Amino acid sequence: MSSIAELTERVREFARERDWEQFHTPKNLAMALAGEVGELLAELQWLTPEESAAVMADPELGPRVRAEIGDVAIYLARLADVLGIDLVRAALDKLDDSARRYTVEAARGSASKIGGGHPPGA
Amino acid sequence: MSSIAELTERVREFARERDWEQFHTPKNLAMALAGEVGELLAELQWLTPEESAAVMADPELGPRVRAEIGDVAIYLARLADVLGIDLVRAALDKLDDSARRYTVEAARGSASKIGGGHPPGA
Amino acid sequence: MSSIAELTERVREFARERDWEQFHTPKNLAMALAGEVGELLAELQWLTPEESAAVMADPELGPRVRAEIGDVAIYLARLADVLGIDLVRAALDKLDDSARRYTVEAARGSASKIGGGHPPGA
Amino acid sequence: MSSIAELTERVREFARERDWEQFHTPKNLAMALAGEVGELLAELQWLTPEESAAVMADPELGPRVRAEIGDVAIYLARLADVLGIDLVRAALDKLDDSARRYTVEAARGSASKIGGGHPPGA
Secondary structure: OHHHHHHHHHHHHHHHHOOOOOHOOHHHHHHHHHHOOOOOOOOOOOOOOHHHHOOOOOHHHHHHHHHHHHHHHHHHHHHHHHOOOOHHHHHHHHHHHHHHHOOHHHHOOOOOOOOHHHHHOO | OHHHHHHHHHHHHHHHHOOOHOOOOOOOHHHHHHHHHHHHHHHOOOOOHHHHHHHOOOHHHHHHHHHHHHHHHHHHHHHHHHOOHHHHHHHHHHHHHHHHHOOOOOOOOOOOOOOOOOOOOO | OOOHHHHHHHHHHHHHHOOOHHOOOHHHHHHHHHHHHHHHHHHOOOOHHHHHHHHHHHOOHHHHHHHHHHHHHHHHHHHHHHHHOOOOHHHHHHHHHHHHOOOOOHHHOOOOOOOOOOOOOO | OOOOOHHHHHHHHHHHHOOOOHHHHHHHHHHHHHHHHHHHHHHHHHOHHHHHHOOOHHHHHHHHHHHHHHHHHHHHHHHHHOOOOOOHHHHHHOOOOOOOHHHHHHHOOOOOOOOOOOOOOO
């Protein structure tokens, strides 16, 4: 698995070479990130959850989903970079918070019904 | 900088312990990712681009932005994991594509006016 | 059914009274719109499509979904207003475009398989 | 100004003719709505707030922004319709709620600094 540090450096260089740093404010990059997530949603929106689980085996949709995931990662890495945030460290810290708020005991099955309270995510 | 592989493994374990794997289809995780990006946008929406560039120095907003960035990274890593995608590899491949489509020569200044064509991103 | 013109006027007044017009640029309002859509997604993200179809019958989730839909409509009406766009007219025009691009004959069943091409939306 | 009731009826007919009702669950439509909002953000993401305020005067960008706004309205009207929600009524109710939470007195200038508390929206 390649490193997020390498990606961050590559995206930074990509922006610098093209003189695009002037556009890369956190506000603009957050919008770009949301735009790419929107494209990702568009690939999955009409699929059933089961179909979405098999999407990478589809010769047409699979590569498109992979490319959208790549775009999202690019903008997220860039946004973290301009904010001076260690992306993985921020995620691990948040996961520690979530582990305290959603203990294993309380969380099991907590989303098994509609309106069942907290989302089953980190 | 911590590794994305470590984050991926930690999130996987987090979901398994809570019996939440059943909810983590690509479709659902893409929605959760979009929801977290929405929370990130909400933190930045009323700031000027200049204010957004200084947001991490704000004692109240800075930690909130960092936490939202963390949440986005968590769901993105989880989504890539359930899809069997190497997140950083997908991003680097996409960056190579973008480098071919937006050459340094053509790209310089391309977004300097409204409607100036392709977005100055990867 | 109440009118969009009434809503538009009410939101305009709401912003004016609070001296918030200065923040309501199209860029900021588009971010706010996306933030509210993110909250809507968060309410539906762990539901199956079938559960989502029954969501309004849930005494806890139903009112929350209705409130999020309301928030989205507020920002969309406000955004159209500051842009000088007749919201419903823009939608009807787009629907006419879509009717030409996706004829009834070609469209029937077009989304019945993964990767089946154009999304079954307007 | 055209009516939201007319739009709702037109979109309903559009979906029925194409046999797309099967795909129009609230979950799927919320994703489609978010996808269209993502396209709208993409049109505005590199503009300054001031440029965004002038976007409709741009002969290239203006029509694109109008079309995206139309797409967002289409999916929002459709989503409200399948949920059985009166869209404008839900928005007006939410605005009443917001008026109670953010009184005119307290709200004036509340977003005038970074981290200045509640967002200056409805």
